Amino acid sequence: MKQEQEQDASVSSTSGANEKPAKAKPEKNLYEPYITPPVLYHALRWFAIVVFAVIARVRLNGIENVPTEGPFIIAANHLSWTDIPLIPLNFTRKVIYMAKEEYFSSKLAWLVRFLGAFPVKRGEADRQALRAAEEQLKKGNILVIFPEGTRSRTRTIAKAHPGMGMIALRSGVPVVPVAISGSERILKSFRPRVTISYGEPMILTPKGNKITREDIDEATEQVMRKIASMLPPKYRGVYSEETEAIRE
DSSP, rough: OHHHHHHHHHHHHHHHHHHHHHHOOOOOOTSSSOOOOOOHHHHHHHHHHHHHHHHHHEEEEEESSSSSOOEEEEEEESTTTHHHHHTTTTOSSSSSEEGGGGGGGGGTTHHHHHHHEEEEETTTOOOHHHHHHHHHHHTTTTTEEOTTTTOOOSSSSOOOTTTTHHHHHHHOOEEEEEEEEGGGGGGTSSSSSSEEEEOOBBOHHHHSSSOHHHHHHHHHHHHHHHEEEEEEEGOOOGHHHHHHHHHO
């Protein structure tokens, strides 16, 4: 009996040694946006166009200012989650989003990935996100950025983070300022009026041969002032006085 147990133990030990360890699943590179199949993307885009036509009265201003080819940045104020699909809804090309890191650990993580977003850490210099953004622009894509970093709780523009200005200066691509108003009332009132204004593309350049922090801050402020100028006064927030000074 003892001999049989020793033989069983020997066989078990041998088979265990021959077993190959299970391969670990490769981790997803969240900084490489998911490529949605074009047919599926445009089917969903047209579905969304119909849905928003039913639940809101969307008015577009200056849509002709949006380039039809080449890489560029869309920089917009942010009032509601509906801004995310609404702003590029009438583009024929798919866009890439910079989205706050928290979205990628939420219940909506699959949707955020599906829409073609990559994460950015707020409140710090996220070099990996900056590299990912520049890489997407080098590939000729459209990059959507909400410089405020999150939705405005006061429904007015908050102070912008400098990331957008840095990316624009380093990449040299045009920035299309976009002002959206009324989206905060979607699903809260019956067919609210939403206005989306697309400004003329802005080419931002540093003052000298090297990009300085002053250049980055000024580039960011320049875009935000333009966005504020395209909004009704009650939405302008921290850029109200600067916008009025420009108008005068």
